[in-house]
Amino acid sequence: MIDEVAAERHRGLVTVCVMLATIMQALDTTIANVALPYMQGSLSATLDQVNWVLTSYIVASAIMTPPTGWLADRFGRKRLFIASVIGFTFASILCGVAQSIEQMVLFRLLQGVFGASLVPLSQAVLFDIYPRERHGQAMALWGVGVMVGPILGPTLGGYLTDAFDWRWVFYINVPVGVLTVIGLTSLLRETPLKASTGFDWFGFTTLSLAIGCLQMALDRGEQLDWFSSGEILIESGICLTAMAMFLVHFVTAQRPFISPELFKDRNFNAGLVFIFVLGLLLLATMALITPFLQNLLGYPVVTAGLVLSPRGLGTMAAMMVVGRLIARIDPRWLITAGLLFTAWSLWIMSRMTADASMATLIWSGIIQGVGLGFIFVPLSTIAFATLPTPLRTQGTALFSLVRNAGSSIGISIVIFLLGRTTQVAHAGLSEDFTAFSPHQHRATAPLWDATTQSGRLQADAEVTRQATTIAYVDDFWLIMVISIAALPLVIILRRPASRPKAPEAVMD
DSSP states (O other): OOOHHHHHHHHHHHHHHHHHHHHHHHHTTTTTTTTHHHHHHHTTOOHHHHHHHHHHHHHHHHHHSTTHHHHHHHHOHHHHHHHHHHHHHHHHHHHHHOOSHHHHHHHHHHHHHHHTTHHHHHHHHHHHHSOGGGHHHHHHHHHHHHHHHHHHHHHHHHHHHHHTOTTHHHHTHHHHHHHHHHHHHHHBOOOOOOTTOOOOHHHHHHHHHHHHHHHHHHHHTTTTTGGGSHHHHHHHHHHHHHHHHHHHHHHHOSSOSSOGGGGGOHHHHHHHHHHHHHHIIIIIHHHHHHHIIIIISOOOHHHHHHHHHHHHHHHHHHHHHHHHHTTTSOHHHHHHHHHHHHHHHHHHHTTOOTTOOHHHHHHHHHHHHHHHHHHHHHHHHHHSTTSOGGGHHHHHHHHHHHHHHHHHHHHHHHHHHHHHHHHHHHHHHHTTOOTTOGGGTTTTTTTTOTTSHHHHHHHHHHHHHHHHHHHHHHHHHHHHHHHHHTGGGGGGOOOOSSOOOOOOOOBO
8 A cells, every 4th residue: 555645645636536437337227318319210119128228227237236346355456447447338338339129229228237346436435535523525526426327417418418329428528538448557555466356157147137026027018918927027037036035045044245244234234225215206206307307398409418417416516515514513403404395395306297488497406416415425425434444345235226226126117107097087088078178179179179180189298298298297296205205214324433544545
């Protein structure tokens, strides 16, 4: 390791490098959202198929996150970090040149596999290179990449798609990846290897099967009418069986790949629950608000991106403030404030109509951004405050796994509810519009004249529009309830009474 003067000199540069890696990985979670309609036409894909461009990446990231700790011990953190960035950058190029939906999904899976290690490795590096008393500030910087990346993804993706082509949402990773590799190669020092450490392949395989089959069932359930489909029954059965086998193996194996020591820390356990909820709040909301702006309100792709950008500004501002407050204020109060801000924003969104003003959209986005910023930094700090240093890499990997699981499950659930509620609401609204209810169309005759074909078509389009609005606001209401329901969990968290000695830096 190096002396404190050298550590201080290189700390800022290493922070920039790991931030670039974090932003690059987090950005790709949502940057393709606004480009999906263009991608769908270019690749001749159906709506269900093109949605796999999003979920395949998240699922691959979730599955490949747990082995990060073992891989870092076996091959060295620096080697793993650099290999992951190179692989992620190359997979991004492949996504950009994909000529079919099958190729795109395959390359997105590959991108998720290499990108899985980037977030936990960057978090572990920052924990090591900053002293204990500055962990709050370090997590504020790191959180900017993890939280702002997904929020600003649609904005950047919209601009690149409109100004250039949808393929540039992937090509943009190339210069970032090159700079990151150069920086990590020059500044980061390798960690000690633990070549004798074995890997629990059985535990990893069963957990991967459970996660993958669960996501398959959630994604395809609505299309296949859920448990009336043999495929959904098989996927659900494999998921439950694999998860049961994993849990039995976890409590009986001598060295499972997820260390049982992690779950002896109360703060870390509570942090896992919180980060699951946070993943759901962030990406489920983003999965809804983007099509709400484009499909329902009719915003162009660039305008939709600009309307979403204040959300990221709110998050960045909140994180910078929290980074300074966290040493003076109990982190639990900050988390509570963040949940309340988030619930407030979702309450505003649950009252929006198909004629919602841009001011309302921007205001609710800023409030939610501030709320998420107030949650993430203190949560990351307090969750790892009492975790032993040797468990940090594995802990950050599990933290990212749970966040990705919350995101993918949340997206699947809200999209399913969106479709189902739209159908139910459409049926209910249609019952009140018939040729024998003249009061329904008197004010708009002959536009909605139920006795004519064109009138019925116009009326159906408006009924569909209103039914879709009802479905969106119901989803926003559900997410608001989840954020409020998470408030009692703050009681489980405890502020560490002592501050352990800062770990040594791992830089040249």
